[in-house]
Amino acid sequence: MRIDVATIFPEYLDPLRHALLGKAIEQGRLSVGVHDLRDWAAGTHKPVDSAPAGGGPGMVMKPDVWGPALDDIAAGRADGSELDSAMPHLERLRHDELQGVAGNSYDGEGEDSDLPLLLVPTPTGKPFTQDDARAWSHENHIVFACGRYEGIDQRVIDDARNRYRVREVSIGDYVLIGGEVAVLVIAEAVVRLIPGVLGNKRSHEEDSFSDGLLEGPSYTKPRVWRDLEIPEVLTSGNHGLVDKWRREQSLQRTLERRPELLHDADLNKADKKFLEGLGWTSA
Numbered sequence: 712m713r714i715d716v717a718t719i720f721p722e723y724l725d726p727l728r729h730a731l732l733g734k735a736i737e738q739g740r741l742s743v744g745v746h747d748l749r750d751w752a753a754g755t756h757k758p759v760d761s762a763p764a765g766g767g768p769g770m771v772m773k774p775d776v777w778g779p780a781l782d783d784i785a786a787g788r789a790d791g792s793e794l795d796s797a798m799p800h801l802e803r804l805r806h807d808e809l810q811g812v813a814g815n816s817y818d819g820e821g822e823d824s825d826l827p828l829l830l831v832p833t834p835t836g837k838p839f840t841q842d843d844a845r846a847w848s849h850e851n852h853i854v855f856a857c858g859r860y861e862g863i864d865q866r867v868i869d870d871a872r873n874r875y876r877v878r879e880v881s882i883g884d885y886v887l888i889g890g891e892v893a894v895l896v897i898a899e900a901v902v903r904l905i906p907g908v909l910g911n912k913r914s915h916e917e918d919s920f921s922d923g924l925l926e927g928p929s930y931t932k933p934r935v936w937r938d939l940e941i942p943e944v945l946t947s948g949n950h951g952l953v954d955k956w957r958r959e960q961s962l963q964r965t966l967e968r969r970p971e972l973l974h975d976a977d978l979n980k981a982d983k984k985f986l987e988g989l990g991w992t993s994a
């Protein structure tokens with residue numbers, strides 16, 4: 712997968728070089744280019760913003776800067792800085808393990824799936840979900856446009872539909888200062904699902920939201936810590952009982968913390984019986 716990020720704070724994206732993402736870069740499964748938007752701004756002070764049309768507080772990011780930047784990035788002619796992995800010591804994979812990612816794109820109706828995907832973080836966007844992360848983990852090329860101030864002139868997003876499949880996405884019902892942190896959130900969620908990036912496929916298959924439920928609590932050694940014991944079933948060696956306990960913990964936690972998720976979750980008879988025992992009603 713190729714990720715390009717356009718921003719006025721390139722250094723904000725440095726965390727993309729670390730941990731699993733750094734490992735994905737090192738393995739050749741991911742490459743990341745970071746582009747300083749000011750490279751497309753004119754004049755001595757290279758302004759990227761201007762007063763809002765119609766008046767009002769704050770500043771709006773200029774279309775005559777963003778437009779050429781997104782054109783150049785889509786065409787692959789933008790010279791950004793290429794992020795290297797912060798883990799250069801990682802053991803290289805064997806050649807036959809470097810398979811890259813299948814070009815299985817995430818299409819909307821009537822869209823050309825060969826176009827890169829442009830993700831525009833904004834609090835006014837559609838909420839980003841684990842389903843999006845799963846779908847976007849099959850993309851070949853994702854471009855992020857990081858807004859600042861009051862955001863980007865809307866015509867940039869409308870015009871970009873000629874060169875990109877565009878999604879405006881929110882990472883939650885609150886307002887950040889800029890889109891960079893949202894990019895880190897979305898990129899982490901997407902890249903960990905690229906086939907081969909997580910060592911153990913089961914770990915994301917059993918994550919929260921993957922089956923519509925929250926994951927239950929996790930424990931590790933030692934068996935007793937500060938007089939607190941691991942639930943006995945986890946040391947029983949009985950995998951059937953462990954699976955049943957985990958499922959029930961997951962159901963209980965979802966009921967307590969996010970009951971609305973249960974409406975769309977795939978619940979079997981035993982799940983419903985267990986939940987009803989906790990006072991849940993399906994209506």
Ligand code: SAM
Pocket residue numbers: 831832833834835857858859860861862863880881882883884885886887888889890891893
């Ligand atoms: N005036 C905008 C509004 O009220 O919708 C808020 C702009 S915000 C101060 C500046 C930038 O931060 C946005 O353009 C966007 O890139 C980013 N941002 C802020 N909150 C976000 C959120 N919840 N999800 C994704 N991006 C966000």
